[in-house]
Amino acid sequence: MSRSATISPWRRRSSSFPRSPKIRTNMADEGSIAIGWRLGSLSGWGVYGTNLALELQRMGRNPVLLAAPHRLDLDGAAAAALKPAFQRQQHLEELIGKVGVLEFDFPVLHSLRNDFQPALDRQIARGSRNVGVIFFEDTQFSQEGLARAGEYDLIVTGSTWNRDILVGRGLTHVVNVFQGVDTGLFQAQNKDKPKKDTYPGRFVVFSGGKLEYRKAQDVVIAAFREFHARHPDALLIFAWGNQWPRIMPTIARSPFTDGAPDIGGDGAIKIGPWLENNGLKRQSFVDLGMPANRLMPDILASADAAIFANRCEPGTNLVAMESLAAGVPSVIAMNTGQLDIADPGHSYPLHQQSPVEPYPPYQGTQGWMEPSVDEVIERLEEIHAEPDQASARGRAAAAFMRGFSWSSQIAELAAAIDALDGA
Secondary structure, eight states, X not given: OOOOOOOOOXXXXXXXXXXXXXXXXXXXXXXXXXXXXXXXXXXXXXXXXXXXXXXXXXXXXXXXXXXOOBSOXXXXXXXXXXXXXXXXXXXXXXXXXXXXXXXXXXXXXXXXXXXXBSOGGGXXXXXXXXXXXXXXSOOOOOHHHHHHHTTSSEEEESSHHHHHHHHHTTOOSEEEOOOOBOTTTSOOOBTTBOOOOSSTTOXXXXXXXXXXXXXXXXXXXXXXXXXXXXXXXEEEEEEOOOSOTTTXXXXXXXXXXXXXXXXXXXXOEEHHHHHHHTTOOGGGEEEOOSOOGGGHHHHHTTOSEEEEOOSOOSSSOHHHHHHHHTTOOEEEEOSGGGGGTOOTTTSEEEOOEEEOOOBTTBSOOTTOEEEOHHHHXXXXXXXXXXXXXXXXXXXXXXXXXXXXXXXXXXXXXXXXXXXXXXX
């Protein structure tokens, strides 16, 4: 599997932006890399940023944090490793409040949304090199968006699907670097690490990802509803918490479930009553809420199977990667970013799919696919009926994911950034 695309020379016209005060860290600037988004333990961006900072610190690259962490849950060693970076971030936050925009003598990584938002001149900092990191779901780009992409020295994608679309749009300064997985935390079950008996006597099916139509929890519900009718011992455990509740109501588009969950006054999504209204018995599911990333290994250690029937994933689906690394037999839809991790040798791919039409807020859905509920049921039945084969496939998945360690992926990212100075 090719990990990256060729980097073509691309020079940002820095003279088109107003100059700002240059800021130096208290450490040597050489090797420093700034991270422009929040570290956290609940979202994909947050987990990515956290592991990026930790790996840069281990590499002696001096991570410079531009935003305060959000709902970050670290163990003692990780917290100690990043303590200097957190202290510097508080100082930089004060400076941002005074001068508005910071300018560094080292590279800055910027998070980008669909259509390459925001423009570089709307970011809170600029560096000697400005690298845009993007995981886009919407495949329609405006001319203004493509122009914004050109403001960055390098665009980093997290899936072959994302990269290929951008190359097809004519961008030549694109490199693909996959997300990683903590292979020290997420490990396959074995004789020394057996399945965790959290739910005695139950066949446990895990599903993760924030609740929305794109993530296809409705497909999971429909498939599990039928599977549970056949196997009353089945239990669905899920982590579907959504920090962006405005996107959650898109689940009401589903032909398989009715409506969308209510949102309580505290902002919590009331998933349980919604599932019961959609035919799941109360004792057939467990709502895990939004567990911190470092708690996920124990959760996955109790699972017999996992389902990732997503209609679209801009990256390689971090939760699916962790499930594979933990050796959980995983049902994965063969579309978009998940194509980089799904394979019949180490997972249970879903092949029966049909195109998805655009819907608000997405204007372009090139590559999005609608999975088959019946095929999900078939894959669950296969895992249930052949546990030894499923375990063997899970071990193969864990072996495959060892090639996606955070250390190897961040080293590749750093090399791509360093290569800019030789372009």
